[in-house]
Amino acid sequence: MEASKLNYYKEILEDRKKQIFKNIHNVSDELAQLSECELNDEGDHVATITHSVVDNILARRQVQELKEINRALNKIASKKYGTCEMCGVDIGSQRLGVKPHALYCIDCREIAEKTEDI
Numbered sequence: 001m002e003a004s005k006l007n008y009y010k011e012i013l014e015d016r017k018k019q020i021f022k023n024i025h026n027v028s029d030e031l032a033q034l035s036e037c038e039l040n041d042e043g044d045h046v047a048t049i050t051h052s053v054v055d056n057i058l059a060r061r062q063v064q065e066l067k068e069i070n071r072a073l074n075k076i077a078s079k080k081y082g083t084c085e086m087c088g089v090d091i092g093s094q095r096l097g098v099k100p101h102a103l104y105c106i107d108c109r110e111i112a113e114k115t116e117d118i
């Protein structure tokens, strides 16, 4: 991949990383506030728990995405960005445009998703 393209994706990935750090920070702030609140009745309690579970899933997804972004950034540094980690083919700019931190081509992504535990 050309250096100008690598830089372009690098900027997108760095921006996304900052956004995720902000999101995770907001979520943990919210959770901290919730746990400090007095819970008056069952209804509030359930709402709070549901809210926390949703936040946890979101936070976990973001942490997972963060890992993939870091890996993609490493691949940019070693000039391997844009190739599938499993089969080595070009991931393709169309897919990278949608998901710049993609580590696998579409075919391998399906296999990877089945073997991942989340």
Ligand SMILES: [Zn+2]
Pocket (backbone or CB within 6 Å): 084, 085, 086, 087, 088, 089, 104, 105, 106, 107, 108, 109
């Ligand atoms: Zn592949």
